[in-house]
Amino acid sequence: MRFDSLIDSVGQTPLVGLPRLSPSPDVRLWAKLEDQNPTGSIKDRAAVAMIEAAEKEGRLRPGCTILEPTSGNTGIALAMAASLRGYRLVCVMPENTSVERRQLLRMWGAEVVSSPAAGGSNEAVRVAKRMAEEHPDWVLLYQYGNPANAEAHEQNTGPEILADLPEVTHFVAGLGTTGTLMGVGRFFRRHKPDVTIVAAEPRYGELVYGLRNLDEGFVPELYDESLIDARFSVGPRDAVRRVRELLALEGVFAGISTGAILHAALAQAAKSHAAGGRADIVLVVCDGGWKYLSTGAYEGTVDEAEASLEGQLWA
């Protein structure tokens, strides 16, 4: 495969079977390897789409500063695209995210502003919105509410899956900005409405949920409940267990959030298997495990890994 530049090589990721994790030849699991994007995560799709949409709208011109609240992957993807297109990037990132993510952001040329650990990404969003008000000339792409985020998946991720696996019955992905699920969900609602759309949401330790008033909670503007069929909350223990199984049984070295997605996908597989039907379940491998080695997720017992993830934004 040949591309004019790195940015042009985003997407068209492999869909690989997971025969050893699949319960039977009739109920099969498939992994969409989004870690094989240029900066190693699914976020390359949203980052490039948001930048290109802002350029088209005339919001982004050469020399502009882009601002984004991000726990890592979107920032890394934006940093790559911004440096190739000549933009400065400022990322607001919760201080309880892994050291590799910070280092990678700086390597690709981004400036990192830390937001308080308590409150997690909610707090990063708040800080970024405040900074945007102080710097009206900066461009806040805002992945949680930017339609281009979901459109990237509606126009590319969804069609790629349907082309590779016309018999797909389920799609399982992580729920963060909700961009992947909204985009792929919308695509399948239009083109193959019987596909079940399943969200896997990371459940963090108590620190992350903060102590603030419940009326100040956060639901991404992109989120539309009608585009998904089931939503599971997955804690660090199950995520770690599954991410290790994925590595041991199928050789796929994924990030911890993918463990949460696999956990939800296996629950669907078990349900289909028990019902005696046929199922082809696609799950997203969001990124590789490299950035999370320092979290302790891949070493020692599951108990130790669970304990070391407490208080971290592991997905």
Next chain:
Amino acid sequence: MAIEVRVPTILRTYTGGEKVVSGQGSTLDEVIDDVESRHAGLKARIVDGDGLRRFINVYVNDEDVRFTGGLATPVSDGDAVVVLPAVAGGAG
């Protein structure tokens, strides 16, 4: 046996600091009413009219009840109910 309800930090003022309280009932609605009878004020922070409050998520055995029948979601002995504030998450 009963149904275990995990309460987030912010709502523990209603449970005397307890992280987990137990309730009885055959639907989520009944369990919440049962818990409310011992921990007055909790229900109003979770439920708004006929549904859940916007920034509250409730899970029965890890599944979001908004997709399983809402407050009418059936529950049985040994089920785990988790109440959590909505947060921005994921590998964003």
